[in-house]
Amino acid sequence: MNIGIASERSGLPSKTIRYYEDIGLVRPARTGSGYRDYSPIDIHELRFLQRARSLGFSVDECRQLLSLYQDRNRESADVKAIAEAKVAEIDRKIAELASLRRLLNHLVEHCQGDDRPDCPIIDELAGEGTAH
Amino acid sequence: MNIGIASERSGLPSKTIRYYEDIGLVRPARTGSGYRDYSPIDIHELRFLQRARSLGFSVDECRQLLSLYQDRNRESADVKAIAEAKVAEIDRKIAELASLRRLLNHLVEHCQGDDRPDCPIIDELAGEGTAH
DNA sequence: CTACGGGTTCCAGTAGCTGGAAGGTCAAGC
DNA sequence: GCTTGACCTTCCAGCTACTGGAACCCGTAG
Structure with a gap:
């Protein structure tokens, strides 16, 4: 799924999506020719970011929020405390x-x-x- | 009431308060020596701005929101529509x-x-x- | 194979602050 | 009256989170 579709489905401009990749928030796969290739999970993370940003969370806070469900080993009390x-x-x-x-x-x-x-x-x- | 107190009461840093004056949001009176002198109404406007900004409204949207109660002639349907x-x-x-x-x-x-x-x-x- | 609507990187600019330098003000204490 | 120190002033530079634009590459339709 390339960036135009990702933009449509997430409600974020392509520019912003690229920026989020630059700062390490959502890193899509790449096709052989270098196009970004977004998975459904990527899309949900982008949607999540869109929501959280529009609600006044800073990018760093969004990074924390995002890590809450990106983290497969959600065992630490720290993570629960953050949530x-x-x-x-x-x-x-x-x-x-x-x-x-x-x-x-x-x-x-x-x-x-x-x-x-x-x-x-x-x-x-x-x-x-x-x-x- | 000078800017330190205004900062305390509004929850906004002095820097931000000066910035809001620069862009024409809240223009306090000045003392003879050039100090900013905030009225209770100014303080409430600053508090209002603090709230609205922290909730994800842009500065321009805040300007609109603010104008809703700064406007003494709140008679137009336009204003009601904005609100x-x-x-x-x-x-x-x-x-x-x-x-x-x-x-x-x-x-x-x-x-x-x-x-x-x-x-x-x-x-x-x-x-x-x-x-x- | 050419057109054209995507995509790519990179660089510059904007919005909304934020920090720091350089200096003026004012109330308290000697 | 003079100093000290907290607080104020302006100005300018830097930061965050985008945003627009140039210059160029990819892929499909005609």
């Missing part, structure tokens, strides 16, 4: 997205068409120092 | 995080200490083409 830390991080991100969503929704519902100088959201935000 | 699109995007991100979380959790629970050559997760992933 659990990532799960906690994901939970935090979900909570923050939910709060961001509430904020925007509130905005849409309560402020639209309102031309008073101060919006209730702004007031609420300006009133406190550390919350959310 | 609603962002809410949809957030929902998508939440769903993806949830799926990523399930994946990792499954991994932690079912693969740990397993030294068979193939992990159930890998098998499952390799088996399908387009789904989650």
Whole structure:
């Protein structure tokens, strides 16, 4: 499966896929003529990377996440600890997205068409120092 | 309130805060001697940016999000449409995080200490083409 | 065998910071 | 008033994670 198809199936531009190979994330096989040849597993790893990157994980974090299921000897407590830390991080991100969503929704519902100088959201935000 | 405090309260490094001023996101007042002077509203905008950036929104998207509550005349349907699109995007991100979380959790629970050559997760992933 | 839509490498540029140098500000203590 | 040290300023260079472009190679269809 060459890079165009891999791009289509993973949702990543070819450029990015080549870059991920450069930095050692997903290393496809090569055909006799030098074309990259992606396996279904490669594709899933690329999809996984696409998801994780779009959700705010750094490339290095993605490398960790990726190693979690690339690692055939998933026996160490270290690996489990990393996975659990990532799960906690994901939970935090979900909570923050939910709060961001509430904020925007509130905005849409309560402020639209309102031309008073101060919006209730702004007031609420300006009133406190550390919350959310 | 000068930049050190702003950094502390927003969770953003001073460097980043100055950068955000450079690109026109949050423009604080200045004291007579040239120090940046952040208002509570500025702080909330910085916190907002910190959250949104860490959740994978680009700086340009953050600029849009920010304008939603900076805009005193929030009357246009355009603005509402942007906010609603962002809410949809957030929902998508939440769903993806949830799926990523399930994946990792499954991994932690079912693969740990397993030294068979193939992990159930890998098998499952390799088996399908387009789904989650 | 030529066209052309892929692929390849390499190099340069962009976005979003991040570190460091060189120097100005301010409150505390002598 | 003067010094010290933490904190501020600008500016410039470097880094991460791509992204675009040039120049060239591969493979199939006509």
